Amino acid sequence: MSHSLAPTVNPEFVYKLISPASAFNPADKVLPLSALDKADGFYHLSTSAQVPGTANRFFPKSKFNDLLILKLQFSGLAPQIKWEAAKGEHPTDVSRIFPHVYGDLLQENIVGTILLDYDEEKGQWDFSAGWEDRLQK
Numbered sequence: 001m002s003h004s005l006a007p008t009v010n011p012e013f014v015y016k017l018i019s020p021a022s023a024f025n026p027a028d029k030v031l032p033l034s035a036l037d038k039a040d041g042f043y044h045l046s047t048s049a050q051v052p053g054t055a056n057r058f059f060p061k062s063k064f065n066d067l068l069i070l071k072l073q074f075s076g077l078a079p080q081i082k083w084e085a086a087k088g089e090h091p092t093d094v095s096r097i098f099p100h101v102y103g104d105l106l107q108e109n110i111v112g113t114i115l116l117d118y119d120e121e122k123g124q125w126d127f128s129a130g131w132e133d134r135l136q137k
Helices: 037-042 051-059 072-078
Strands: 013-018 067-073 079-086 096-102 110-116
Touching: 013 051, 051 067, 067 072, 067 079, 072 096, 079 110
Parallel strands: none
Antiparallel strands: 013 067, 067 110, 079 096
């Protein structure tokens, strides 16, 4: 019998990272799948605690000029979300359990966007205190 990898308390929001920002079209009803999402068969999302690591690991400045984060209402996506361990990770490390959306990710679940700045001095995306509050709609 397998056990659920879902957290005991659901987050209020989950996040989708997109680069280039121009790939995001607010007029689309359904968010297009990225190349990685297509290859894996689901939308990769992150919790707020996972976003900085995801951004700096998978969206290096050497390959990506900008980074747009979509803030999504979890409750609207909950029926489509499976909590799964990152590839090659042990499922008991809860920091490496990610929300994945199977099916269409409707943009009606987006509550805002955050266009991140890159901190050249630190050599990473700027996740200074309050990054989640730099919300644009």
